[in-house]
Amino acid sequence: MSYHPENELLKRYATGEIDSGHGVAVASHIDSCSHCRKIVADFEEEAAEELVAAGSEGTLTGSDLEIVFDNMLEDIMTLDEDFSEPKSRKPALVKVNGKSFRVPSALTPLVERMGEWRSYGGKVFTSSIDLNEDCRVSLLYISQGVQVPQHTHKGFESTLVLHGRFSDEKGTYSQGDFIREDSRTKHSPQTPPDQDCLCLSILTEPMIFTQGVARIFNRFGKGMYP
Structure with missing residues (x-):
């Protein structure tokens, strides 16, 4: 595998700001590309840190933070322990x-x-x-x-x-x-x-x-x- 999505597209995927067509294309690519999975994981971590920082600065309300962290926890619970290994799915x-x-x-x-x-x-x-x-x-x-x-x-x-x-x-x-x-x-x-x-x-x-x-x-x- 020699050609990968640009980082800008991977970031949009990680933050949920991507259209459905490109979303499934990137998801399919990273399913077999540990390099891009690592980049997506880094962007997701960066986005989480920005949310925490926004909450500490008072730009998010308590209810907003509760919803955000509930969603993050749900995502974490469904993640594989090692992002370098693709999930087992039925094609x-x-x-x-x-x-x-x-x-x-x-x-x-x-x-x-x-x-x-x-x-x-x-x-x-x-x-x-x-x-x-x-x-x-x-x-x-x-x-x-x-x-x-x-x-x-x-x-x-x-x-x-x-x-x-x-x-x-x-x-x-x-x-x-x-x-x-x-x-x-x-x-x-x-x-x-x-x-x-x-x-x-x-x-x-x-x-x-x-x-x-x-x-x-x-x-x-x-x-x-x-």
Whole structure:
């Protein structure tokens, strides 16, 4: 695992200030990444210390502190003793293109909200997940030996690799890797000839195709969601 969420995103996860799509993506990543679990634990400890300090300065009432500490105690009681070891959970099951994939249990609420799979030429499949939020969350399956047309992004694109691997102009990404791109990126993801790939994709704005005939999709809503 070579690619991780930025600290800013990990902090938002630790403090509960993250949207549902990114929340489950980060939860799935840290389930198998002790490095990022350690960072999240540090941010949680820092947030707890700030609450204690705010209480001692009188900016929180006694009832506020009671609620905060009750919630903290409940969280502590459900934590593993050693954050470097992942919790034992039952993974969710995703079926696409005649195959079945087990994905992290943190994705179970999303799997239960999956829409029908849409196929693009029998090579790329997407299933949109309705979370009633501004960003577009979907599962993306790319068959082996497929290249996605080059594109950029109006907003952010976050990708969590759930199975297999793919590469683009910047590197190769494998299971567990978390990648975040923005309008500064132009890339053309592709899978190797012998390997398919399943990803969780989060887009805050449509993607914009920058080469070839695929640019015609830019005319519909000034971009396209997968």
